[in-house]
Amino acid sequence: MSEDQKQLLESQLWNIANVLRGKVSADDYRDYILGFIFYKYLSERQYLYANDLLETEEVKDYLQLTDPELLDAIKEESLQHLGYFLKPEELFESMTAKGNASTETDSNYILEDLKAVLNHIEQSTMGTDSEEDFNDLFSDIDLSSSKIGRTPKARNEVVVQILNHLSKIDFKLQDIESDVLGDAYEYLIGKFAAGAGKTAGEFYTPQQVSKILAKIVTTGKDKLKSVYDPTTGSGSLLLRVAKEVEVSEFFGQELTRTTYNLARMNMILHGIHYRRFNIAQEDTLMHPQHLDYRFEAVVANPPFSAHWKGDDHPLYHTDERFSQYGRLAPKTKADFAFMQHMLYQLAENGIMASVFPHGVLFRGGAEGQIREYMIKEMNVLDAVIGLPANIFYGTTIPTCIVVLKKCREQDDNVVFIDASGEGNYIKVGNQNELREEDVDKIVQTYRERKTIDKYSYVASLAEIAENDYNLNIPRYVDTFEEEEPVDLDATAAEIQQLDAALKSNDAVLKAFCEELGIKAPF
Numbered sequence: 001m002s003e004d005q006k007q008l009l010e011s012q013l014w015n016i017a018n019v020l021r022g023k024v025s026a027d028d029y030r031d032y033i034l035g036f037i038f039y040k041y042l043s044e045r046q047y048l049y050a051n052d053l054l055e056t057e058e059v060k061d062y063l064q065l066t067d068p069e070l071l072d073a074i075k076e077e078s079l080q081h082l083g084y085f086l087k088p089e090e091l092f093e094s095m096t097a098k099g100n101a102s103t104e105t106d107s108n109y110i111l112e113d114l115k116a117v118l119n120h121i122e123q124s125t126m127g128t129d130s131e132e133d134f135n136d137l138f139s140d141i142d143l144s145s146s147k148i149g150r151t152p153k154a155r156n157e158v159v160v161q162i163l164n165h166l167s168k169i170d171f172k173l174q175d176i177e178s179d180v181l182g183d184a185y186e187y188l189i190g191k192f193a194a195g196a197g198k199t200a201g202e203f204y205t206p207q208q209v210s211k212i213l214a215k216i217v218t219t220g221k222d223k224l225k226s227v228y229d230p231t232t233g234s235g236s237l238l239l240r241v242a243k244e245v246e247v248s249e250f251f252g253q254e255l256t257r258t259t260y261n262l263a264r265m266n267m268i269l270h271g272i273h274y275r276r277f278n279i280a281q282e283d284t285l286m287h288p289q290h291l292d293y294r295f296e297a298v299v300a301n302p303p304f305s306a307h308w309k310g311d312d313h314p315l316y317h318t319d320e321r322f323s324q325y326g327r328l329a330p331k332t333k334a335d336f337a338f339m340q341h342m343l344y345q346l347a348e349n350g351i352m353a354s355v356f357p358h359g360v361l362f363r364g365g366a367e368g369q370i371r372e373y374m375i376k377e378m379n380v381l382d383a384v385i386g387l388p389a390n391i392f393y394g395t396t397i398p399t400c401i402v403v404l405k406k407c408r409e410q411d412d413n414v415v416f417i418d419a420s421g422e423g424n425y426i427k428v429g430n431q432n433e434l435r436e437e438d439v440d441k442i443v444q445t446y447r448e449r450k451t452i453d454k455y456s457y458v459a460s461l462a463e464i465a466e467n468d469y470n471l472n473i474p475r476y477v478d479t480f481e482e483e484e485p486v487d488l489d490a491t492a493a494e495i496q497q498l499d500a501a502l503k504s505n506d507a508v509l510k511a512f513c514e515e516l517g518i519k520a521p522f
Contacts, residue, residue, distance in 0.1 A: 010183075010187045041269055100160070185269045293345065300354040304395065347406075349407060350406065412461055
């Protein structure tokens with residue numbers, strides 16, 4: 001991948017977002033910009049693929065093609081190969097040209113036509129293998145919404161402006177690796193997350209945290225049959241795993257519709273064929289969609305201390321994900337429910353790494369009982385890693401990574417890592433951020449399972465039992481810095497010297513006052 005190409009593309013895409021600042025709120029124009037980038041990507045892929053099929057035909061430019069038989073043939077091949085189909089007049093370039101038309105006979109009003117095109121992309125997949133992956137994919141691009149303009153004319157101007165700016169960017173799909181555009185798209189998602197406040201955690205995990213999770217779950221492997229994220233967000237965690245090793249299939253589940261759409265777009269933009277990913281939209285705890293599968297790698301950043309049905313739902317008393325523990329996670333803290341769900345879906349040779357609030361390490365009650373069962377009876381806890389505070393967008397609380405394995409090579413100990421101290425991160429703006437060397441140190445310490453003074457500790461199961469299965473990291477990693485011993489004799493001598501100096505200064509000041517004929521201030 002050309003780093004220069006990627007950085008240029010990132011800059012160009014972010015500049016489009018900046019053009020709309022002040023006209024449309026960030027939360028609103030995010031969906032439109034990301035959606036239209038995806039539309040342009042689909043159009044360019046369709047155009048290049050159709051031109052390849054037309055190499056031996058008289059008309060070699062798909063934009064000029066009118067032959068109905070050839071169009072039908074290209075449609076059939078496109079649905080099989082790409083998973084969707086766009087007619088020549090539906091391509092991004094065609095719609096942009098229409099948006100710029102302003103003659104006496106032509107109107108540049110394109111909202112209805114554009115809506116029809118986006119609907120047709122979805123409809124073209126009906127009855128095919130890719131139907132689920134494209135269903136309602138553009139539902140967040142509401143071209144009739146007053147959020148992007150109070151009148152149809154104003155909305156049309158905003159949309160045409162976005163298309164025009166995007167049309168100036170050459171995605172170079174035939175020349176560059178698919179990850180260049182995909183990574184630029186993810187960069188844009190990250191930039192939007194930085195300004196999204198509390199909602200950022202719903203769709204984005206900071207890149208360096210994603211990297212840690214991905215490197216942990218791929219430890220000792222060069223390929224994975226499957227990877228799963230039960231709270232998929234934008235899909236960044238799944239895609240990050242694929243940067244470490246070869247992945248055959250991607251699975252995920254996401255509750256929020258907008259984020260679910262974003263995840264599917266992100267997968268396709270990274271060149272993941274529609275047959276290789278299966279992402280569902282539903283409540284993972286209430287309506288899990290992949291319970292029949294077991295995954296080699298599980299990564300997640302679940303919503304912290306989310307509310308869930310818990311005891312209100314009768315199935316949870318017999319649900320195999322939860323029933324063996326004897327207790328359910330509290331209704332107001334679903335953290336352990338997500339952890340139990342992920343462990344249930346983990347293959348015998350798999351690794352699970354997920355982000356949680358620190359409370360999962362020490363809270364008592366039902367959570368304490370579940371935690372003890374996991375450690376004492378199942379022996380699945382492999383590592384606990386403390387991260388710096390204020391590292392996630394939208395929350396300042398300190399977080400940790402919990403690593404679980406069903407078949408642990410080192411089944412008599414647990415690695416504790418405290419990467420939250422100064423020197424293990426840098427401050428960038430209002431956020432704390434892990435550097436590359438910080439990520440490498442965490443991963444290397446986990447893989448080598450070594451004790452490092454004031455940073456990590458390999459605790460035996462007996463020690464954890466002695467602590468009543470409380471996993472609070474300071475119980476195991478001592479980061480206390482001893483103060484320099486105080487030399488009392490030297491301090492007393494210094495005080496005496498200061499006292500003598502003060503008396504000398506008083507005498508000088510008194511002499512000055514007498515000379516000036518004024519009263520001394522003491």
